Amino acid sequence: MPFTENIGGATLDGLAYLGGLAKLGASAARAVVMDVFERRRLAYGRAMHQAMAVGIGSLPILSLITFFIGTILALQSAYELRKFGAMQFVADAVAISVSRELGPLITAILVIGRSGSSFAAELGTMKVNEEIDALETMALDPVRFLVAPKLLSMLLMMPCLTIWADFMGVVGGAVFGMAAAGFTFKTYIVATLNALALRDIVTGLIKSLMFGLVITTVGCQEGLRTGLGAEEVGRSTTAAVVKSIFLVIMVDLVFTAMFYFGIG
Amino acid sequence: MDELHSADAHGSAQAPVVSIRNLHVAYGEREILHGVSFDVLAGETIVILGGSGSGKSTLLRTLVGLESPTSGEVIVRGKNLQQLSEGEWRELRQHIGISFQSGALFGSMTVGENVALPLLEHTQLDPATIEIMVRLKLNEVGLSGYEDYMPAQLSGGMKKRAAVARAMAMDPEILFFDEPSAGLDPIIAAGIDQLLLKLKEAFGITVIVVTHELASAFLIADRMVLLDKGHIVAVGTTAELQTSTHPRVRQFLDRVAEPELSQEIDYLQMLTGEVPRPRQ
Numbered sequence: 001m002p003f004t005e006n007i008g009g010a011t012l013d014g015l016a017y018l019g020g021l022a023k024l025g026a027s028a029a030r031a032v033v034m035d036v037f038e039r040r041r042l043a044y045g046r047a048m049h050q051a052m053a054v055g056i057g058s059l060p061i062l063s064l065i066t067f068f069i070g071t072i073l074a075l076q077s078a079y080e081l082r083k084f085g086a087m088q089f090v091a092d093a094v095a096i097s098v099s100r101e102l103g104p105l106i107t108a109i110l111v112i113g114r115s116g117s118s119f120a121a122e123l124g125t126m127k128v129n130e131e132i133d134a135l136e137t138m139a140l141d142p143v144r145f146l147v148a149p150k151l152l153s154m155l156l157m158m159p160c161l162t163i164w165a166d167f168m169g170v171v172g173g174a175v176f177g178m179a180a181a182g183f184t185f186k187t188y189i190v191a192t193l194n195a196l197a198l199r200d201i202v203t204g205l206i207k208s209l210m211f212g213l214v215i216t217t218v219g220c221q222e223g224l225r226t227g228l229g230a231e232e233v234g235r236s237t238t239a240a241v242v243k244s245i246f247l248v249i250m251v252d253l254v255f256t257a258m259f260y261f262g263i264g
Numbered sequence: 265m266d267e268l269h270s271a272d273a274h275g276s277a278q279a280p281v282v283s284i285r286n287l288h289v290a291y292g293e294r295e296i297l298h299g300v301s302f303d304v305l306a307g308e309t310i311v312i313l314g315g316s317g318s319g320k321s322t323l324l325r326t327l328v329g330l331e332s333p334t335s336g337e338v339i340v341r342g343k344n345l346q347q348l349s350e351g352e353w354r355e356l357r358q359h360i361g362i363s364f365q366s367g368a369l370f371g372s373m374t375v376g377e378n379v380a381l382p383l384l385e386h387t388q389l390d391p392a393t394i395e396i397m398v399r400l401k402l403n404e405v406g407l408s409g410y411e412d413y414m415p416a417q418l419s420g421g422m423k424k425r426a427a428v429a430r431a432m433a434m435d436p437e438i439l440f441f442d443e444p445s446a447g448l449d450p451i452i453a454a455g456i457d458q459l460l461l462k463l464k465e466a467f468g469i470t471v472i473v474v475t476h477e478l479a480s481a482f483l484i485a486d487r488m489v490l491l492d493k494g495h496i497v498a499v500g501t502t503a504e505l506q507t508s509t510h511p512r513v514r515q516f517l518d519r520v521a522e523p524e525l526s527q528e529i530d531y532l533q534m535l536t537g538e539v540p541r542p543r544q
Contacts (some may be wrong), residue, residue, distance in 0.1 A: 125371075126370075126371075129366050129368055129371070130364040130365065130366050130368035131368050131369075131370055131371070133325075133330050133364065133368065134362070134364055134368035134370075136329075136330065137328050137329070137330065137357060137360070137362045138357065138381070138382050138385075139353065139354040139357035139358055139382075139385075139386065140381070140382075140385055
């Protein structure tokens with residue numbers, strides 16, 4: 001029965017892929033911890049370099065996008081809320097949606113486009129140029145040397161970027177609030193702070209950490225699995241972006257459901 | 265296999281540094297090396313010769329642990345590669361240097377940082393000493409003053425030299441060299457050959473070179489291994505290979521093109537591994 005065989009085969013492939021990600025993530029995390037204990041400056045230097053690339057480099061575009069997303073959210077929620085004369089809840093709607101969902105998600109998608117793809121391209125090119133082989137033969141573990149600094153920088157930068165995205169989203173919402181919902185900037189911010197509980201922010205930050213883990217492992221795994229030839233680097237990069245977006249949405253669903261039914 | 269009995273001539277007094285026994289290596293279902301055996305003695309330069317697809321690069325990758333054999337043994341410095349623990353691998357790899365075909369310099373680091381990397385990672389030397397060592401190593405390969413260049417700013421020959429400097433950083437006992445003259449013009453390639461000879465003379469290291477360049481091979485080799493379609497055709501000194509009458513050795517050394525396989529018998533001979541006779 002080829003149909004069921006195909007489904008079974010695809011499921012097994014999918015599970016093997018996830019297993020590979022878990023293994024890569026675990027060895028990279030172990031390497032990060034070991035490096036902290038052994039106080040290796042070299043890895044720190046690389047992590048900081050990566051963190052600058054992942055974090056600081058994406059701030060302008062992230063600010064712009066999340067600002068607009070905040071405004072769009074305010075517009076969309078006002079569309080319904082004004083039917084009930086409840087325009088004062090625009091700030092609440094924007095604050096909750098941005099901090100729990102769209103802040104982390106938009107940040108993740110932007111970081112996938114900027115950094116996940118570049119991780120895959122960088123490691124893929126290194127694979128094609130035999131640089132990964134060179135590392136191995138020099139007794140330098142490619143995971144410790146290349147993946148661990150990326151994971152560390154990603155786990156540091158994703159929450160920071162997400163907080164910034166949340167802030168810019170609220171500012172974007174405030175622009176609409178001031179223009180069309182009778183808020184001043186101060187009253188909008190006060191309304192936002194009243195609407196938000198700490199757990200909303202924490203929920204988003206937990207998600208952002210998980211997204212960071214997914215983006216790093218998928219990007220690096222695709223890079224390290226690059227075949228021979230320049231076109232393979234392109235294929236890895238595309239695969240890294242597509243698979244990261246898919247997995248980030250999956251992880252988002254799982255965590256949103258967990259927070260809804262359980263601890264959220 | 266046409267053993268040109270030079271292993272005994274060299275080998276009775278010395279223990280081999282690298283010993284390969286009945287090595288089989290496969291990529292999936294496709295077997296690349298079909299039972300390869302030979303020894304490499306301390307201080308000699310051995311050249312693994314072979315055409316494209318002969319399995320010579322696979323052999324080199326297996327010798328440095330980048331591929332695992334399906335059966336057979338590789339013994340390096342008295343240790344069987346199949347039985348090494350992670351720690352033993354790390355230890356062994358500090359005694360071997362590898363220069364890859366493309367150079368494989370890390371593109372995000374300067375030439376100096378590339379050479380310094382193994383020293384930084386595997387030794388407790390202070391930065392000032394490492395800087396001096398990097399300068400020495402680059403001087404040895406004729407690249408003094410290029411510490412701060414990025415690999416992308418170097419020419420092909422300079423990249424190869426920088427790769428040799430990096431491979432030599434830890435003062436290895438064995439230097440593996442994949443296709444020293446690939447992609448280089450004859451003058452630059454001759455320069456790399458001279459560099460290898462100089463290094464060998466200065467440090468007495470064992471050098472294992474994989475190449476298909478005959479001129480280069482005869483210049484640098486003490487002994488040669490001729491590989492064809494995953495089998496060893498001949499092992500011997502350069503003189504022994506030059507005077508060999510083995511048809512496959514002659515075909516390779518005299519650079520005779522593969523005859524066209526237009527007749528059924530030729531095709532059958534090819535499948536059975538016999539060498540088709542060039543048509544008159």
